[in-house]
Amino acid sequence: MSVCLREVILLRVVFVDANETLAAVAERVVQLEGLEFSINRDPGIKPDSLPELLKGASVAIIDHTALSREIAEKCTDLRHVVFLGTGARSYMNPEELQAIGITVHTIKGYGDTAVAEFAISLMWAAAKGLATMDRGIREGRWLRTNGLQLTGKTLGLVGFGGIATECSRLALGIGMKVVAWNRTPRSHPGVDFLDVPDLLAQSDVVSLHLLLTDETRGFMSRERLKAMKPGAILVNTARGALIDDEALIEALTHGPLAHAAMDVFDTEPLPAGHPFTRLENVTLSAHSAFRTPEASDNLLAAARDHCRRIMAAS
Structure with missing residues (x-):
């Protein structure tokens, strides 16, 4: 008798605002056993669309979309934000999000x-x-x-x-x-x-x-x-x-x-x-200093590593 074993999903992650370049890198780089990863290829997504997009996801990867406390409170499954860079404070208040149980992770040194x-x-x-x-x-x-x-x-x-x-x-x-x-x-x-x-x-x-x-x-x-x-x-x-x-x-x-x-x-x-x-x-210039293939690879690899650490701590 054969038994079909379904993959055990340990972490659901959504990249909420990927442009074409970062989406292609993310598909190639962000791969982990036990990770269910989806990419929203609309870099112009509005913040009020995030609660619906993030249903069932405990981690959001964010490149440039604002996440206020008001919106975050509606993302009831969200526990972590992996911000692609160091400038998270331009888009969200990490202390306010921490107060409602959402930890913001940033990425240094990639570019x-x-x-x-x-x-x-x-x-x-x-x-x-x-x-x-x-x-x-x-x-x-x-x-x-x-x-x-x-x-x-x-x-x-x-x-x-x-x-x-x-x-x-x-x-x-x-x-x-x-x-x-x-x-x-x-x-x-x-x-x-x-x-x-x-x-x-x-x-x-x-x-x-x-x-x-x-x-x-x-x-x-x-x-x-x-x-x-x-x-x-x-x-x-x-x-x-x-x-x-x-x-x-x-x-x-x-x-x-x-x-x-x-x-x-x-x-x-x-x-x-x-x-x-x-x-x-x-x-x-249009906020493009960090946009090179090498930096993008480093950036998404660091996001993947954040997800690995989050899974290990779960």
């Missing part, structure tokens, strides 16, 4: 090299006026800009985690001087650690690498922007809310900043007609 390369790319584009020339040529204007030579200039890194460490490696390799500030004491070969006022005063380029917290929100205030070196460039691949937008527009319009290059914004997508889009001395 340190990708983001660092992107930050350095934004620095180069800003220093050489590449976006301005590109826009002008497309409009039939033969614009020629005077670029900033970066060799011998100073890069200031605000926050010194994995991404900034990679930035320092790349910048030192092209002959820049690197200074940094971190909230907790750090040391690193070739990098001078300064306090914030000295870093801002000395740096030809300032690149932000802070997590967004209540303490760092608005870190680049009007006072700090005014304290930057005249003609400096500001690069942000961290979180848009680290900068006071109105103060940044003022600093770009009236000084001291020469240019801002940003991959992240307080509101995303950046609204049409936003003042940043009307300033010639701004280079914009």
